Amino acid sequence: MKTRTALIWSAIVLLTVLPLWFAAAPPAEPGAEAPAMFGGADERAQQAIGTVAPHYEPWFEPLFEPASGEIASLLFALQAAIGAGVIGFWLGTSVTRERARREAAASESHAD
Amino acid sequence: MHIMEGFLPPAHAIGWAAASLPFLAFGLRSVKRTLATHPEQRMLLGVAAAFAFLLSALKLPSVTGSCSHPTGIGLGALLFGPAAMVPVGFVVLLFQALLLAHGGITTLGANVFSMAVVGPFVAYGVFRAAAGAGASRSLAVFLAACLGDLATYVTTSIQLAWAFPDATGGFAASFIKFAGIFGLTQVPIAISEGLLTVLVVNAMARFNAHELRALPVMAMEKKA
Numbered sequence: 001m002k003t004r005t006a007l008i009w010s011a012i013v014l015l016t017v018l019p020l021w022f023a024a025a026p027p028a029e030p031g032a033e034a035p036a037m038f039g040g041a042d043e044r045a046q047q048a049i050g051t052v053a054p055h056y057e058p059w060f061e062p063l064f065e066p067a068s069g070e071i072a073s074l075l076f077a078l079q080a081a082i083g084a085g086v087i088g089f090w091l092g093t094s095v096t097r098e099r100a101r102r103e104a105a106a107s108e109s110h111a112d
Numbered sequence: 113m114h115i116m117e118g119f120l121p122p123a124h125a126i127g128w129a130a131a132s133l134p135f136l137a138f139g140l141r142s143v144k145r146t147l148a149t150h151p152e153q154r155m156l157l158g159v160a161a162a163f164a165f166l167l168s169a170l171k172l173p174s175v176t177g178s179c180s181h182p183t184g185i186g187l188g189a190l191l192f193g194p195a196a197m198v199p200v201g202f203v204v205l206l207f208q209a210l211l212l213a214h215g216g217i218t219t220l221g222a223n224v225f226s227m228a229v230v231g232p233f234v235a236y237g238v239f240r241a242a243a244g245a246g247a248s249r250s251l252a253v254f255l256a257a258c259l260g261d262l263a264t265y266v267t268t269s270i271q272l273a274w275a276f277p278d279a280t281g282g283f284a285a286s287f288i289k290f291a292g293i294f295g296l297t298q299v300p301i302a303i304s305e306g307l308l309t310v311l312v313v314n315a316m317a318r319f320n321a322h323e324l325r326a327l328p329v330m331a332m333e334k335k336a
Contacts, residue, residue: 005314008307015304019173026177038173041180041297042114042214045272048289049119052276058118062213075212076169079204083166083184090159094319 113183113226113268113294114208117216124275129221132198135229139198146192152323153192156316160188161200163312167305168204168227174297182305183264186257187312189232190239191327201228226267235260253313258306265294265302 026044028034029051035044049056066072120128147154167184174180188197205223208214215223239256247255273287281288316324 001314005311008311012304012307015300015307016172019175019177019300023173023175023177035178037177038179040171041174041176041178041293042116044178044293045268045290046116046119048293049272049276052278052286052289056119056121056276058116059122060118060216060218062117062209062216064210065213066211072212076171079207079212080166080169083162083164083169086158086162087166090155090162091315091319093155094315098319 113180113223113265114205114215115219115222115268115271117209117213118218119216120219120222120271120275122218124271125218125221127221128219128225128271132221132224132229135195135198136202136224139195139202139228142193142195143199146196150323150326153327156191156320156323157188157196159312159316160191160197161203163187164197164200164204167308168208172301172304174300176293176297178293178297180265180294180297180301182301182308183227183231183261184305185227185231185264186235186253186260186305187309189235189260190253190256190309190313191316191324194232194236197232198224198228201231222271223268226264226271230267231260231264234263249317250310250314253310254306256306257309258302261302261305262295262298265298266291269294 025037026035029047066075164184167182171179171181185197185201188200202224205215205220205227209216209220235256238259239252242252242255269287269290272290273283276286277283278285
């Protein structure tokens with residue numbers, strides 16, 4: 001089980017890291033400049049809308065926009081931190097509980 | 113898979129919101145019922161929500177030279193049923209729409225439909241089918257989380273192609289274009305999400321066997 005877990009972890013890391021070297025450059029939309037390497041797929045879709053429907057005007061603006069890329073990454077990090085914090089709390093509690101249970105079982109069998 | 117604020121024509125925006133709303137109401141009831149009958153599962157529900165929060169904040173590089181994020185929705189769908197993940201996905205998308213200008217209020221209905229309705233229902237269906245066909249728990253979980261993630265991005269492509277059909281090729285040409293952006297980018301990321309979900313389910317099986325006994329994913333405990 002341990003080896004398999006380690007193998008799965010390495011596969012996840014490789015799948016995430018290898019594209020940094022082996023990715024193709026994203027194709028440019030006709031009439032637009034080539035999209036930045038590793039930009040968001042969402043922005044590329046937005047550009048694609050621009051070529052399919054050049055006259056489309058977005059009819060609503062975001063109510064609040066992060067003041068800069070830094071502020072946006074702060075908020076994304078916050079979102080991830082909340083998620084990771086809850087998962088870490090659960091994992092810590094679970095491991096401790098499992099250990100306590102095992103110790104209790106061991107001392108019980110000792111008493112017999 | 114976030115359709116940007118204002119980038120769906122009003123009729124589409126309203127239509128998708130109307131389509132998502134009953135699922136949201138049904139999902140809220142489902143969560144309430146789960147917590148009422150199994151209060152000990154509150155922590156695991158929190159973990160499932162946290163998993164979606166965490167994964168959908170991580171934009172990962174992909175082979176197409178674009179970045180995209182996993183959804184983290186499959187895990188909760190397998191544990192608590194697909195309906196339970198509708199409100200969870202809704203909260204994640206609302207947070208990103210309001211604070212991050214990522215997605216939007218007008219496109220919330222469409223984004224909820226792809227990530228919080230199609231994603232979990234496909235994941236759950238794939239899991240049942242794979243388990244029924246005799247796959248091991250790990251394989252069934254992997255396929256469910258991976259294909260649920262992909263289905264979300266295919267749905268987004270359909271939504272955009274429907275709203276913006278190509279002038280000459282119509283819906284099909286437009287769909288191929290958007291699926292080329294969202295679908296291909298998502299393939300390695302969906303595989304990563306599938307693998308990560310297997311790891312989390314394995315950890316839960318080890319540490320929370322008692323709470324999980326009643327949940328669908330654990331019904332096949334013996335085959336793990």
